Amino acid sequence: MITELKPEEGIAGKFVKTAFDENGVLSKIEFTNDETFNFAFDVVDALAEKTPDKTALIYVSRDKEEKKFTFKEIKECSNMAANYYKSLGIKKGDRVLLVLKRHYQFWFTILALHKIGAVAIPATNILKVEDYRYRIEAANVKAVVCTADDKIPDAMAAIDPDDKVIKVIVNGEREHFHPFDKDILSFSKEFARPTGEDTVYAHDTMIIMFTSGTTKHPKMVAHNHLYALGHYITARYWHNVKTDGIHFTVSDTGWGKALWGKLYGQWLCETCIFVYDFDVFSADNIMKLVEQYKITTFCAPPTLYRILVKMDLSKYDLSALTYCTTAGEALNPEVFYKFKEMTGFTIFEGFGQTETTLAIGNLKNTTPRPGSMGKASPLYDVHIMRPDGTLADVDETGEIVIKIADGEPYGLFSTYNNDEKMTKEVKHDGYYHMGDTAYMDKDGYFWFVGRVDDIIKVAGYRVGPFEIENEIMKIPYVLECAVTAIPDGTRGQAIKATIVLTEGTVGDDNLKKELKRYFKENMASYKRPRVIEFVDEMPKTISGKVRRVEIKEKDWK
Structure with a gap:
């Protein structure tokens, strides 16, 4: 028996209706009043009117300095930022690259861009110069808003010495960069919703996220403004957040997971978001903050849980904590059991992509099965498909697909920007093809098997072999190379480089050390191969393509 559709409570009720089964599990969701939906105006600003003094964001710097922002302050600061960016010439449709780590200015900026109708392009601070150059050129970026940390301004200045790109710096000052923190103070706290030709519509592009592929540069995943609504389930029924x-x-804000857990769904549910702007990862620091700030709901990649179960968690007061979730890669069943044994908490796993919101998950009021991703979200019509395009039977492995023949669900990406061919390769014949393989049991639980392609997941990061191989092939004595995943007890997977050297080059330990020095200097940390193997020749198909699958099979035995 399914209840009738009713509006959700609070601000979300204007846009979201839901129904539930007899066990109180979400079974259906519909959206309303969404033609001109704009998260910044319709949610954040509405909350500033409804509960102006409610804490929206708690920010803790790397030095443990705290700042708190109410919804009223978030509204005012995002309005000031919107006026500021407009004064710099940023307008509707312009693309703006954001490299802001976990700085609180990220929230002011992304909301300001939503209000203007500009397109936000988040990027992590651990990329290299060439990574940023590719993003700026491929996306036709008009402006960059970046941290003063980690030599990011040096990279931007090197890419754009002629100042063709508007450059804004946060938490510092530098020649040829506009100082955000200083300049914003002179702008109005009022910003009217654009009208006429500047009207921002729900189907306009809001966000572009870069994601990796196996044989190409990172893809540009474009989402419209309805993407924010698609994350309502993520926060309310997976994270299980509460208004209090x-x-x-x-x-990090440069990764899609930040949009899952640090913005849209959470504020749709009127909860407070906690941000720790660390530079050096420390599980101990994170757990101390969970205790100190009385965190109630917590989401982290499986990598962190693998570390936590090897720690003494009894020394932390977790009495305020009520719910734990994970996503990014498959959670090992032994970690699930150990964490529950140590803390009493069940870890509710979820699954999705940069291209989607939560597509499969263990939602509120369900019973997780360790090792399973959970059941399909009511937002998506998820199936398992055979290679021939027919739907698979129960317990039969195939590709995970989402039916789109009757319309595309909110949260599914609009297109790969500037790549209609690639878009059609994954959206065709009435389905979106996710590129991951799994099987579904008789009760509707999905069990992850692996990638259709060769994407590597390292500690929650998605890495495409092609971009790493391109860098390795720049080394003069490398004749051929193939990058694959190998098992790693902590990170889930690590990266291996299999290399064929040029004639006369000796592949010894000294050369491996030299290669690792090169990787450190030229690759983002999560892209660096941890294992190097020298071989005389690569396994190849008849047509001459490297058979990465054969390398992987040997390493995963």
Whole structure:
């Protein structure tokens, strides 16, 4: 028996209706009043009117300095930022690259861009110069807003010495960069919703996220403004956030996971977001903050849980904590059991992509099965498909697909920007093809098997072999190379480089050390191969393509 559709409570009720089964599990969701939906105006600003003094964001710097922002302050600061960016010439449709780590200015900026109708392009601070150059050129970026940390301004200046790109710096000052923190103070706290030709519509592009592929540069995943609504389930029925709670998702703002856990769904649910702007990862620091700030709901990648179960968690007061979730890669059943044994908490796993919101998950009021991703979200019509395009039977492995023949669900990406061919390769014949393989049991639980392609997941990061191989092939004595995943007890997977050297080059330990020095200097940390193997020749197909699958099979035995 399914209840009738009713509006959700609070601000979300204007846009979201839900129904439930006899066990109180979400079974259906619909959206309303969404033609011109804009998260910044319709949610954040509405909350500033409804509960102006409610804490929206708790920010803790790397030095443990605290700042708190109410919804009223978030509204005012995002309005000031919107006026500021407009004064710099940023307008509707312009692309703006954001490299802001976990700085609180990220929230002011992304909301300001939503209000203007500009397109936000988040990026992590651990990329290299060439990574940023590719993003700026491929996305036709008009402006960059970046941290003063980690030599990011040096990278931006090197890419754009002629100042063709508007450059804004946060938490510092530098020649040829506009100082955000200083300049914003002179702008109005009022910003009217654009009208006429500047009207921002729900189907306009809001966000572009870069994601990796196996044989190409990172893809540009474009989402419209309805993407924010698609994350309502993520926060309310997976993270299980409460209006009087504090939610902490461990993620840098340059990764899609930040949009899952540090913005849209959480504020749709009117909860407080907790942010720790650390530079050096420390599980001990994170757990101390969970205790100190009385975090109620917590989401982290499996990598962190693998570390936590090897720690003495009894020394932390977790009495305020009520719910734990994970995503990014498959959670090992032994970690699930050990964490529950140590803390009493069940870890509710979820699954999705940069291209989606939560597609499969263990939602509120369900019973997780360790090792399973959970059941399909009511937002998505999820199936398992055979290679021939027919739907698989129960317990039969195939590709995970989402039916789109009757319309595309909110939260599913619009297109791969500037790549209609690639878009059609994954959206065709009435389905979106996720590129991951799994099987579904008789009760509707999905069990992850692996990638259709060769994407590597390292500690929650998605890495494409092609971009790493391109860098390795720049080394003069490398004749051929193949990058694959190998098992790693902590990170889930690590990266291996299999290399064929040029004639006369000796592949010894000294050369491996030299290669690792090169990787450190030229690759983001999560892209660096941890294992190097020299071989005389690569396994190849008849057509001459490297058979990465054969390398992987040997390493995963």
